[in-house]
Amino acid sequence: MRTSIATVSVSGTLAEKLTAIAAAGFDGIELFENDLLASPLSPEEVRLRAADLGLTIDLYQPFRDFEAMPADSLSAGMRRAERKFRLMERLGADLLLVCSNVSPAAIDSDDLAADQLRSLASLAAEYGIRIAYEALAWGRHVDDYLHAWRIVRQAGHPNLGVCLDSFHILSRGSDPIGIEAIPGEKIFFLQLADAPLLAMDVLQWSRHYRCFPGQGMLDVAGLVGHALRAGYAGPLSLEVFNDVFRQADARRTALDGMRSLIALDVPEPVVPSGFAFAELAAADPGPLGEMLTALGFARTGDQLWEQGAARIVVREAPGKAALAAIGLESPDPDASMARAEALRAGVVPGERAIAAPDGTRITFRPPASPGPVTGHVVEIDHVALTQPWHHFDGAALFYRAVLALTPQPSLEVPDPYGLLRSRAMNAGPVRVVLNITQVQGLPSQHIALACDDLVATARALPPGLLLPIPANYHDDLDARYDLPPDYRDLGILYDRDEHGEFLHLYTVTLGHVFFELVQRIGGYRGYGAVNAPVRLAVQHALAAGEGQVPPQ
Numbered sequence: 001m002r003t004s005i006a007t008v009s010v011s012g013t014l015a016e017k018l019t020a021i022a023a024a025g026f027d028g029i030e031l032f033e034n035d036l037l038a039s040p041l042s043p044e045e046v047r048l049r050a051a052d053l054g055l056t057i058d059l060y061q062p063f064r065d066f067e068a069m070p071a072d073s074l075s076a077g078m079r080r081a082e083r084k085f086r087l088m089e090r091l092g093a094d095l096l097l098v099c100s101n102v103s104p105a106a107i108d109s110d111d112l113a114a115d116q117l118r119s120l121a122s123l124a125a126e127y128g129i130r131i132a133y134e135a136l137a138w139g140r141h142v143d144d145y146l147h148a149w150r151i152v153r154q155a156g157h158p159n160l161g162v163c164l165d166s167f168h169i170l171s172r173g174s175d176p177i178g179i180e181a182i183p184g185e186k187i188f189f190l191q192l193a194d195a196p197l198l199a200m201d202v203l204q205w206s207r208h209y210r211c212f213p214g215q216g217m218l219d220v221a222g223l224v225g226h227a228l229r230a231g232y233a234g235p236l237s238l239e240v241f242n243d244v245f246r247q248a249d250a251r252r253t254a255l256d257g258m259r260s261l262i263a264l265d266v267p268e269p270v271v272p273s274g275f276a277f278a279e280l281a282a283a284d285p286g287p288l289g290e291m292l293t294a295l296g297f298a299r300t301g302d303q304l305w306e307q308g309a310a311r312i313v314v315r316e317a318p319g320k321a322a323l324a325a326i327g328l329e330s331p332d333p334d335a336s337m338a339r340a341e342a343l344r345a346g347v348v349p350g351e352r353a354i355a356a357p358d359g360t361r362i363t364f365r366p367p368a369s370p371g372p373v374t375g376h377v378v379e380i381d382h383v384a385l386t387q388p389w390h391h392f393d394g395a396a397l398f399y400r401a402v403l404a405l406t407p408q409p410s411l412e413v414p415d416p417y418g419l420l421r422s423r424a425m426n427a428g429p430v431r432v433v434l435n436i437t438q439v440q441g442l443p444s445q446h447i448a449l450a451c452d453d454l455v456a457t458a459r460a461l462p463p464g465l466l467l468p469i470p471a472n473y474h475d476d477l478d479a480r481y482d483l484p485p486d487y488r489d490l491g492i493l494y495d496r497d498e499h500g501e502f503l504h505l506y507t508v509t510l511g512h513v514f515f516e517l518v519q520r521i522g523g524y525r526g527y528g529a530v531n532a533p534v535r536l537a538v539q540h541a542l543a544a545g546e547g548q549v550p551p552q
């Protein structure tokens, strides 16, 4: 299918937007009026620029507050429309989006709306232009797509159809099945946007938090299916209003948008079945090796450390210690790689690996048998990756679309200097936690190792390896739960949910990485996020050289 994107979805001047959109491989654009108004390019120049870049102008928008107005404002509306039709001739655009009226002056009459839209469509026809009528979720009298369709049907003009927008439909909780009752040729345009589930005014939600399909929690793919079954044959067009995208790099955003459209279309994902390994790199790998030894790992190869099914590769490379790569076990590594490439993942030159947006290399391996049992570590429980704030939605889309992980709701965690947003993505035992940092944030990643007995593990660790946890934390824990005194003595953090309990502790940070040791008891599903503020505060204090928290 043809792909399109509204110019409002990416940052920059109109010229920059066009360049970024073309570079990502889109076929066309929805030209937003404000982008044109602010552009020094004439409509003819915009038309030429788009054509040179291989882009068609699929839609011009928005045209507001036209229908169902008192009779005396009709001529002003028609005059305004005629100017826009002439403009569209210059642009070479033949589809105008008309949003349902939000004006307090609008009259609650479908007959009037249909009559006036019929007049508009007749005038448009003289210019070879068609009108796509869209129900805004906050429209004054028309806020539902089926209502908009009833008015279009009543108007009965060949140059009048509906524009369906997944956000307006799904945000109101309307059932998209009704789309299948609309003849495909009367669906003039299909706009796609996802959104996180937020309890807020729908206009604010739409104008600030829309995101690309797969980045939020709406079933955009299901809605596209209904439109295709109705016979819709126009472009799949992304229309995203998002405060972060307005500031982020346009090329990156446009590529994310393209990836989200490809993901709607690619067949069955290849779901990874486990972690094959995590790879750390450091100019001086010595301290990493020492820490792994202290954690009970056996060195089983030149660069390989193993314990149970947990495998850590330690490589010498310039820079401070950092997480460089993740190996995922795949039932079909070649198919995983092919899917990643189809979804425009960057392939690392000379390697069978792809690069995640945060730079982490990802490779796919067939499942392997576990290594030696040398301690209580059983496997890698999760990997936590830090993302810059403006890459968060892009990263979520990458891990969901390319790696077939299922996103969990975002959590917000207070940090001494800001708020950390955290979102887990998982597929069975493969768990990746994306953490957003703020400017002052600590750019650290961590590997969480699952243990079968955390108390025994902690007892065996040499002093100085663990992050010291303030006594206040354990005082509060004691107030809430009746826990073994070992937890306080060993600095173990604790959480529970309706499924079970979670014990965890953290090592000090080496370069940009630290380890977490975790024990899940009875199906606990989370990641101890309630305890993250304590960890972050202690890490900040240590990084600021505020010395050691006094031993308890």
Ligand SMILES: O=C(O)c1ccc(O)c(O)c1
Pocket: 061, 062, 097, 099, 134, 136, 165, 191, 206, 207, 239
């Ligand atoms: O927020 C708006 O006003 C607006 C305008 C045009 C659209 O297509 C839309 O979905 C929303």
Ligand SMILES: [Mg+2]
Pocket: 134, 165, 191, 239
């Ligand atoms: Mg829309």
